[in-house]
Amino acid sequence: MRLYSFFRSSAAFRVRIALNLKGIDYETVAVDLSSSQHREAAFLAVNPQATIPTLDDDGTILWQSLAIVEYLDSRFPKPRLIPEEPVARARVQALAQLIACEIHPLNNLRVLRYLRSELKLDEAAVSKWYAHWVAEAFGPLETLVAGFSGGRYCYGDAVSIADVCLVPQIYNARRFNCDLTPYPTLVRIADGLRADPAFSRASPELQPDAQ
Numbered sequence: 743m744r745l746y747s748f749f750r751s752s753a754a755f756r757v758r759i760a761l762n763l764k765g766i767d768y769e770t771v772a773v774d775l776s777s778s779q780h781r782e783a784a785f786l787a788v789n790p791q792a793t794i795p796t797l798d799d800d801g802t803i804l805w806q807s808l809a810i811v812e813y814l815d816s817r818f819p820k821p822r823l824i825p826e827e828p829v830a831r832a833r834v835q836a837l838a839q840l841i842a843c844e845i846h847p848l849n850n851l852r853v854l855r856y857l858r859s860e861l862k863l864d865e866a867a868v869s870k871w872y873a874h875w876v877a878e879a880f881g882p883l884e885t886l887v888a889g890f891s892g893g894r895y896c897y898g899d900a901v902s903i904a905d906v907c908l909v910p911q912i913y914n915a916r917r918f919n920c921d922l923t924p925y926p927t928l929v930r931i932a933d934g935l936r937a938d939p940a941f942s943r944a945s946p947e948l949q950p951d952a953q
């Protein structure tokens with residue numbers, strides 16, 4: 743498998759964790775988002791949406807991190823990241839989507855670039871925007887996870903797609919200096935999971951393209 747990745751991409755970080763948890767060997771194909779390599783013809787031919795991550799599984803191209811994690815879960819079910827039991831299944835996906843669909847689309851690179859270049863916001867205003875959308879989602883997420891967690895993971899006593907999304911989002915929130923003190927459960931779980939090599943090896947600073 744080949745993973746088109748950028749070291750700092752939190753969506754790629756999710757897929758790296760899932761690949762590591764399942765013990766799947768993969769090759770990293772670095773795409774430099776900072777120089778907009780993802781918008782060049784060579785990458786658009788692979789993924790017309792121009793987004794990272796993109797997975798090439800023996801010529802089959804897959805994109806959208808949650809769809810990729812679900813694909814990996816179907817093909818390599820151990821450990822299951824999306825439970826089979828219907829309630830657990832719906833809930834871990836809801837937690838994952840709270841991060842991947844409610845925070846990330848408002849705070850990803852193209853949105854921040856638009857705020858800076860088109861709307862002429864300065865760095866203080868961009869940081870305020872970023873922190874606002876993190877807080878909007880982390881508030882309810884903290885309450886939900888505190889109720890569902892068995893202690894070590896977001897939901898029950900098993901790793902899931904919710905954990906796969908949480909760790910990169912906490913990492914990014916710290917990078918943007920967001921105040922995480924209101925979310926002790928989320929921080930405890932994310933920091934605990936970083937002791938697991940499947941999570942720590944996926945971390946941005948350990949990627950081959952880390953700058």
Ligand SMILES: N[C@@H](CCC(=O)N[C@@H](CS)C(=O)NCC(=O)O)C(=O)O
Binds near residue numbers: 752753792805
């Ligand atoms: N919903 C997509 C989001 C993908 C996405 O936007 N990835 C970011 C990196 S984390 C990206 O490629 N950004 C490029 C840009 O914003 O121009 C997913 O989960 O894969």
